[in-house]
Amino acid sequence: MQFELTLEYIEQLKEAIDQKNDAFLKQQINDLYAIDIALILNRLDLDEAKHLYRLLDEDIAADVLLEMEEEKREDLLATFSTKEIAEQLDNMESDDAADVINELPEEIQEEVLAQIEDIDQASDIADLMNFEEGTAGSLMAKELVSVFAHETVSACIDEIRRQTDNVDVMYAVYVVDDNEKLIGMLSLKKLIISHPLAKVDEIYDGDVHYVKTSTTTEEVAEIMQKYDLVVLPVVDQLGRLVGRITIDDVVDVIREEAEKDIQMMSGISDDVDSNDKLWRLSRARIPWLLVGMCGGIIGSRIIGNYEEQIHVHPEMAFFIPLIGATGGNVGVQSSAIIVQGLANNTLINDKIAPKLFKELGVGLINGVICSGLILGYNLLISDSWKLAATVSCALFTVIICASFLGTFVPLTMNRFKINPALATGPFVTTLNDIIGITIYFLVGRMLYGVL
Amino acid sequence: MQFELTLEYIEQLKEAIDQKNDAFLKQQINDLYAIDIALILNRLDLDEAKHLYRLLDEDIAADVLLEMEEEKREDLLATFSTKEIAEQLDNMESDDAADVINELPEEIQEEVLAQIEDIDQASDIADLMNFEEGTAGSLMAKELVSVFAHETVSACIDEIRRQTDNVDVMYAVYVVDDNEKLIGMLSLKKLIISHPLAKVDEIYDGDVHYVKTSTTTEEVAEIMQKYDLVVLPVVDQLGRLVGRITIDDVVDVIREEAEKDIQMMSGISDDVDSNDKLWRLSRARIPWLLVGMCGGIIGSRIIGNYEEQIHVHPEMAFFIPLIGATGGNVGVQSSAIIVQGLANNTLINDKIAPKLFKELGVGLINGVICSGLILGYNLLISDSWKLAATVSCALFTVIICASFLGTFVPLTMNRFKINPALATGPFVTTLNDIIGITIYFLVGRMLYGVL
Numbered sequence: 001m002q003f004e005l006t007l008e009y010i011e012q013l014k015e016a017i018d019q020k021n022d023a024f025l026k027q028q029i030n031d032l033y034a035i036d037i038a039l040i041l042n043r044l045d046l047d048e049a050k051h052l053y054r055l056l057d058e059d060i061a062a063d064v065l066l067e068m069e070e071e072k073r074e075d076l077l078a079t080f081s082t083k084e085i086a087e088q089l090d091n092m093e094s095d096d097a098a099d100v101i102n103e104l105p106e107e108i109q110e111e112v113l114a115q116i117e118d119i120d121q122a123s124d125i126a127d128l129m130n131f132e133e134g135t136a137g138s139l140m141a142k143e144l145v146s147v148f149a150h151e152t153v154s155a156c157i158d159e160i161r162r163q164t165d166n167v168d169v170m171y172a173v174y175v176v177d178d179n180e181k182l183i184g185m186l187s188l189k190k191l192i193i194s195h196p197l198a199k200v201d202e203i204y205d206g207d208v209h210y211v212k213t214s215t216t217t218e219e220v221a222e223i224m225q226k227y228d229l230v231v232l233p234v235v236d237q238l239g240r241l242v243g244r245i246t247i248d249d250v251v252d253v254i255r256e257e258a259e260k261d262i263q264m265m266s267g268i269s270d271d272v273d274s275n276d277k278l279w280r281l282s283r284a285r286i287p288w289l290l291v292g293m294c295g296g297i298i299g300s301r302i303i304g305n306y307e308e309q310i311h312v313h314p315e316m317a318f319f320i321p322l323i324g325a326t327g328g329n330v331g332v333q334s335s336a337i338i339v340q341g342l343a344n345n346t347l348i349n350d351k352i353a354p355k356l357f358k359e360l361g362v363g364l365i366n367g368v369i370c371s372g373l374i375l376g377y378n379l380l381i382s383d384s385w386k387l388a389a390t391v392s393c394a395l396f397t398v399i400i401c402a403s404f405l406g407t408f409v410p411l412t413m414n415r416f417k418i419n420p421a422l423a424t425g426p427f428v429t430t431l432n433d434i435i436g437i438t439i440y441f442l443v444g445r446m447l448y449g450v451l
Numbered sequence: 452m453q454f455e456l457t458l459e460y461i462e463q464l465k466e467a468i469d470q471k472n473d474a475f476l477k478q479q480i481n482d483l484y485a486i487d488i489a490l491i492l493n494r495l496d497l498d499e500a501k502h503l504y505r506l507l508d509e510d511i512a513a514d515v516l517l518e519m520e521e522e523k524r525e526d527l528l529a530t531f532s533t534k535e536i537a538e539q540l541d542n543m544e545s546d547d548a549a550d551v552i553n554e555l556p557e558e559i560q561e562e563v564l565a566q567i568e569d570i571d572q573a574s575d576i577a578d579l580m581n582f583e584e585g586t587a588g589s590l591m592a593k594e595l596v597s598v599f600a601h602e603t604v605s606a607c608i609d610e611i612r613r614q615t616d617n618v619d620v621m622y623a624v625y626v627v628d629d630n631e632k633l634i635g636m637l638s639l640k641k642l643i644i645s646h647p648l649a650k651v652d653e654i655y656d657g658d659v660h661y662v663k664t665s666t667t668t669e670e671v672a673e674i675m676q677k678y679d680l681v682v683l684p685v686v687d688q689l690g691r692l693v694g695r696i697t698i699d700d701v702v703d704v705i706r707e708e709a710e711k712d713i714q715m716m717s718g719i720s721d722d723v724d725s726n727d728k729l730w731r732l733s734r735a736r737i738p739w740l741l742v743g744m745c746g747g748i749i750g751s752r753i754i755g756n757y758e759e760q761i762h763v764h765p766e767m768a769f770f771i772p773l774i775g776a777t778g779g780n781v782g783v784q785s786s787a788i789i790v791q792g793l794a795n796n797t798l799i800n801d802k803i804a805p806k807l808f809k810e811l812g813v814g815l816i817n818g819v820i821c822s823g824l825i826l827g828y829n830l831l832i833s834d835s836w837k838l839a840a841t842v843s844c845a846l847f848t849v850i851i852c853a854s855f856l857g858t859f860v861p862l863t864m865n866r867f868k869i870n871p872a873l874a875t876g877p878f879v880t881t882l883n884d885i886i887g888i889t890i891y892f893l894v895g896r897m898l899y900g901v902l
Contacts, residue, residue: 035677161644169681170640171622188639189621193612225706226486228699230620230681247698248679251705255676258709259791265716266787267780273792278809282816285784289821292780296773297828303769310765317761317768318754321775321884322747328779329718329743329877333736336717340710341724358729365733370740377748426780433772 005036010043017048026055034060038067046075062091065100071276074103082108086115094121095141095249098128128243136220137213139253140234140243146174147200149183154196156186171231174241175204182233182241184208210235213242220245221253261339264419265332267292267426288426295430299324299437306441309448315384316444319391320437326370327398327436328429334359334406335428339420342410352411356404363403371396386448394443398436405431456487461494468499477506485511489518497526513542516551525554533559537566545572546592546700549579579694587671588664590704591685591694597625598651600634605647607637622682625692626655633684633692635659661686664693671696672704712790715870716783718743718877739877746881750775750888757892760899766835767895770842771888777821778849778887779880785810785857786879790871793861803862807855814854822847837899845894849887856882 016024029037029052037056041049041064053076056064065073065088077085077100085104089097089112101109109129116122124142131137145163147156156173173191175184184206194203210233211220224232224247234243260271267288272281303310303320310317338355371392378388406428410420467475480488480503488507492500492515504527507515516524516539528536528551536555540548540563552560560580567573575593582588596614598607607624624642626635635657645654661684662671675683675698685694711722718739723732754761754771761768789806822843829839857879861871 033678157643160640169638171681187620188643189611192608192639192643225699225702227484230622230698247681247702248676251676251698251702254702254705255709258706258713262709262713262716262787262791265713266783268784268787273788278812278816281788281809282813285781285813286817286820288784289777289780289817290824292776293773293821293825296770296776297825299772299776300769303772304766307765307769310761310768314758314761314765314768315755317765317771318751318758319747320768320771321750321754321888322744324772324775325743325747325750325779325881325884326740328776328880329740330736332717332876333719333739336713336719337723337732340713358732361729362733362736365729366737366740369737370744373741374744374748425783429779430776433776437772 005039005043010040013040013052014044014048017044017051020051022055025052029055034063035067037064041076042069042072046079049076050079058091062088066092066096070103073100077104082111083115085112086117089125090116090118090121093141093143094124094128095139095243097121097125098138101125102129131213134217135213136211136215136217136234136245137243139217139220139249140213140245142243144174144233144241144244145170146176146180146241147186149175149177149199149201149204151200152196153191153194153198153200153203156191156200157196169246174208174233174244175200176241180241181239182208182210182235185233208233211245212237217250217253218257221250221257224250225254261343261421264421265336265425292426292430295433298434302434302437303441306445309441309445313387313444313448315382315387316390316441319394320440322374322391323394323398323436323440324433326395327402327432330363330366330399330402331406331428331432332425334363334403335410335420338407338410342414342420352408355411356407359403359407360400363400367396367399367403370399390440390444390447393447394436394440397439397443398432401435401439402432405435456490456494461491464491464503465495465499468495468502471502473506476503480506485514486518488515492527493520493523497530500527501530509542513539517543517547521554524551528555533562534566536563537568540576541567541569541572544592544594545575545579546590546694548572548576549589552576553580582664585668586664587662587666587668587685587696588694590668590671590700591664591696593694595625595684595692595695596621597627597631597692598637600626600628600650600652600655602651603647604642604645604649604651604654607642607651608647620697625659625684625695626651627692631692632690633659633661633686636684659684662696663688668701668704669708672701672708675701676705712794712872715872716787716876743877743881746884749885753885753888754892757896760892760896764838764895764899766833766838767841767892770845771891773825773842774845774849774887774891775884777846778853778883781814781817781850781853782857782879782883783876785814785854786861786871789858789861793865793871803859806862807858810854810858811851814851818847818850818854821850841891841895841898844898845887845891848890848894849883852886852890853883856886 013025013028016028029040037060041052044052049072053061053064065076068076089100092100101112104112113122113126116125128137128140128142145160147159160170160173170188172185172187174182175186177183184204185208186200186204190203209223209227209229211223213234213236220232223229224245230247232245233241234245236242263271268284269287270280270284272284306316374395375388375392378391379385382388409428409431413422414420464476464479467479480491488511492503495503500523504512504515516527519527540551543551552563555563564573564577567576579588579591579593596611598610611621611624621639623636623638625633626637628634635655636659637651637655641654641656660674660678660680662674664685664687671683674680675696681698683696684692685696687693714722719735720738721731721735723735757767825846826839826843829842830836833839860879860882864873865871
């Protein structure tokens, strides 16, 4: 049942497009879902994609467009007339249509909007275009079924019948008062099992979750996850029902959030994927590389201060990578645990001290194990017990420091409303590199001097 | 509307529990959702939690139990009699009840099962307990409404009425043939707007997504995301309808997957969170720290080979951290992009070469920028143009190598069915550290010798 996209299949389609074998192509794509056709289009050249797109049935074409990669969709739409774009938008839900129109060049947005035949749809899209990205308003769709509390069940069902063309998937109808303020909801199940002449205000559920248009998408995702919601109504500043957000949009938000965190942790500062253009990929990575290089330069200055010591004891230099890498690893481990706790709300914000102590405890255990092992190794392998003592003492101190920093930095960032995931990548590694080297050579000077 | 859990509030509740002020406590928790009460219980001592739990209304108690942290729930249930546990399980959906019973000590599982009053529920739970973790069978619930294709709409509605107590939230009814094989579905919306005497087989949708009980949860999550599904029916090996999976369970799977990836990337080898016990946190981190340390020791052996060179040119040691850190950062950036592409299925599996070339292209651009900048810095700051040339040449080579490895390692791991996220953490960093140092000193020996 699952469609598997293979290179061979793509090649076969490309050949058929080249030969204009439309009968074969139509037969191939006839049974596929919109997402599968979109995945194919993503892999074709623009001319090929254009050809295949023209062969699609009208009732699936708009959905295919929505499922395509943004860049590929923009390229494809650029070959359409404004009239043709308007036709596609007319077949979309209002929130998706608003997203697509926002991607178009500004100078043609108005023209496209003016050519949409369904006036209601055009006005809904225009409304939605005003909401800022990252808010509930930008995520919601206007299509919903609402009923007044004084109506009967059978009037509700008539209303659903009337509006059924607009709403693809429906889970509930919303109940509003005479001022269109949201006061509750009525599940379709309840509607089905209730008597046709029952009044809505006798059977509706007044305990309904909702958000405002200005609520952030992160908060929307959090609420829907926390309360296991499939759909969430959106109200304006006056409490009037203006739209609804469905779980599929929120699943995308959750996935994007997780991806953003992983990118931040990896030192990639822009939202890119492996199909993006070379210079975009390159530009997204340079900033954190430069931060890391600055750290490296600072490290070189610090080591430079100990030039004389290295000259006399070149073996000191051997363990620079060990110290740096272990400090970095410990720091990233600590901060990852903290960032995850913050993201899950399993940490209560105003309790930094116990977390710090716990991480220091973990650092203590791991520090003893690691520096013990390295002490054994060095005593076995080298004949300088001074070096062995220096490396182990430094390593232990570095692990404790890195545990502290890995905990403290993300908690502090979070308090100042900076995304703490930023702390779990090159930033913590670089910081711990510098601090680790400083500690190593300080300890070295002290021990070599004393021992 | 959103409930905010503060330390002050917890303290207030603890005090009330201490004073056995049950009237106050009941009034406090009366209006809260199950998840909010669970968050409170997670923060209380066992005795306090037990006291508060006993005050809950019967209709919410089971839900609260489900929303609690696993460890806290186990502790709480350990204070219950098997009879009391059975009562709670009777109020849960079958999939949740099976999860909870699987957490209990094996010796009491059978006893608890025997004490569940509703025989159907007990048998459903026993069925579900057999499915392996990580499969659709372990994720599904048995509660669903199915109808035969030859029935009428009004018979369907009667069936829904009959089963309504079992199914909390309902989105669709499933259509089966006379052998109970799944042949399609009927949305509640369609049911509502159809004529009561219409036959199911005239109006049902035969194009329905489904999975088998043995399908992996990852694949379930992928299918539900790809096709924007809220509920997915599960069939047995004979195609008979046996259960259904809802989106809220899958949202949890998606979140857990993302967390697992982040932990792997951070070098944490076990599924832990910041509230776990000290030794567990410590044990989860030691393996990758040791891998990193082994890398550090290998690094020290490599540098050891150049002891003489460092003795003559101690300034060579200054840039060890810069080379190591940049190599690590570049490698993690490359592998993060690849891992993400693999997770999103935006990469087609059998096309490694073009990805490698692209990453090498990015490496080339960033290598030129980074080594150019460091060349400028070194020429400005130091008077050794030999050192400047060595560092820049080495840095450039390291960046190219790290780009290559960061791409090649996860793609290869993926081909051998190893989770590629594993490659994006300490493993790639350590590998690049070692290779970076080797290159640096090799280039150093060559250039210092020649220049």
